[in-house]
Amino acid sequence: MTDYDLIVLGGGAAGLMAAFTAGNRGRRVLVLERSNKPGKKILMSGGGRCNFTNLHAGPENFICGNPHFVKSALSRFTQWDFIALVEKHGIAYHERKHGELFCDDSSRQILTMLLAECQQAGVTLLTAVETESVMADQGGTRRFCVTTGRGDFQADALVVATGGLSIPRLGGSGLGYDLARQFGMRVRPTRAGLVPFTFSGELKQVTGRLSGNAVEVTATSGRHQFTEAMLFTHRGLSGPAMLQLSSYWQPGEPVTIDLLTDWQLANQWLQMKRNQPRSLLRTLLAQHLPKSLVLELQTLFWAECAEWPLADYPDAQLIAIADQLKNWQLKPGGTEGYRTAEVTLGGVDTDQLSSKTMESNLQPGLFFIGEVVDVTGHLGGFNFQWAWASGAAAGNYV
Numbered sequence: 383m384t385d386y387d388l389i390v391l392g393g394g395a396a397g398l399m400a401a402f403t404a405g406n407r408g409r410r411v412l413v414l415e416r417s418n419k420p421g422k423k424i425l426m427s428g429g430g431r432c433n434f435t436n437l438h439a440g441p442e443n444f445i446c447g448n449p450h451f452v453k454s455a456l457s458r459f460t461q462w463d464f465i466a467l468v469e470k471h472g473i474a475y476h477e478r479k480h481g482e483l484f485c486d487d488s489s490r491q492i493l494t495m496l497l498a499e500c501q502q503a504g505v506t507l508l509t510a511v512e513t514e515s516v517m518a519d520q521g522g523t524r525r526f527c528v529t530t531g532r533g534d535f536q537a538d539a540l541v542v543a544t545g546g547l548s549i550p551r552l553g554g555s556g557l558g559y560d561l562a563r564q565f566g567m568r569v570r571p572t573r574a575g576l577v578p579f580t581f582s583g584e585l586k587q588v589t590g591r592l593s594g595n596a597v598e599v600t601a602t603s604g605r606h607q608f609t610e611a612m613l614f615t616h617r618g619l620s621g622p623a624m625l626q627l628s629s630y631w632q633p634g635e636p637v638t639i640d641l642l643t644d645w646q647l648a649n650q651w652l653q654m655k656r657n658q659p660r661s662l663l664r665t666l667l668a669q670h671l672p673k674s675l676v677l678e679l680q681t682l683f684w685a686e687c688a689e690w691p692l693a694d695y696p697d698a699q700l701i702a703i704a705d706q707l708k709n710w711q712l713k714p715g716g717t718e719g720y721r722t723a724e725v726t727l728g729g730v731d732t733d734q735l736s737s738k739t740m741e742s743n744l745q746p747g748l749f750f751i752g753e754v755v756d757v758t759g760h761l762g763g764f765n766f767q768w769a770w771a772s773g774a775a776a777g778n779y780v
Contacts, residue, residue, distance in 0.1 A: 386412045386506075388780050389528055389537040391513055391557070393420030395769035396752025397543030398496040403777025405503025412535055413500070413507045414528065416544075416555070420509060421493040423549065427766070432489035434468065435461040435770070436763035437481030444768065445629055445758045447570055451732040452757055452768070455740070459774035461767055471495040482762045508532065516540065516561055518745065525747045539747040539780040541740075543773070546726025546753040547572060554720070558754035559729065565745040568731035570756045574723035575629040578620035579637065579714040586715075588678050590616045595672045599623055600640040606630040609643055614675075617718065625761050628717055629727060639710040641679075642670060647704035652697060659693035663703070679707065725765055729756040739779040740772055749776040 393415030439461045474486040515529045526540040544558035592614035600609040601623040613621030667676045730750045742748040751772040759765040
């Protein structure tokens, strides 16, 4: 049986961060990763360029049962701290919209950086290791014993960085939740987040015919609203606006889409009725929306008068059609689920963790970080920033 000061379960973003942070403090660290390679989610993120943080990262960008929980970790390891690490390794990056930072070259640069930091800190990393059981306080020389198919390992502290249930082909599993329950901790209900919506019936046919078209919209569900791109797919609706909204949407709720966010449509049409009385509605709309989308909307909202010039429409009818386009109500059948979800909502209850160290309030030496915790960021680099911040919080304490 091999002894360490710290065992980290999970070789993803949070786990590697915690590992080298602790290693730099002289701790003997072992990382156990169940996949054949570490950091698979890092490699596929951001279209292969890794949206590694966001310039505007702050507590308001996170969903958590206790919205104050994230403040401590985020303030003690900020986006600027991670940017400094990226620059130290000479990784070129650029800013896209909304403060999103991406590698100029490849996501692999971020993973290579993390692994280099781990190597320099003396971290031992084992891959393709399945954790079979974890035992604590059994009278041995160390507090935790981790049994795996490749032997038993002991350590004074255990950091659980096993991720969530999203994208299981990249190594996601429910192990972290099982361990939390094993040690008497609460796990808040989990579901897929940052995930495309699916539809059935006529709407599925409509989105299928429009697959590949993207438009800038304002999407609303309940009190939450996002203005970003929406993408039609063969199964439903995706794109940043829909992914963001999915983290707040509840099954059965409608989603409202404003297809012409920057336009006071009714007033403009009434003015055009006077100035361009022979124009067709679809001609006017095709100046702002894809023609194929306009034709679908025409079928849905004004098919019986599609060939009428503006002059033939009563004002009230123009106003009603404009309202439908500004408030298109859709009821999703569901989402694509964990298979394509970028994150898992819910997780280990933060009321039972120290916000400063990520240590369990019930089991000394047991830490939970990253996606396994009930903290979910918005789209745009925020979930990586939580991984870095929570990993640093634990690594600086264990």
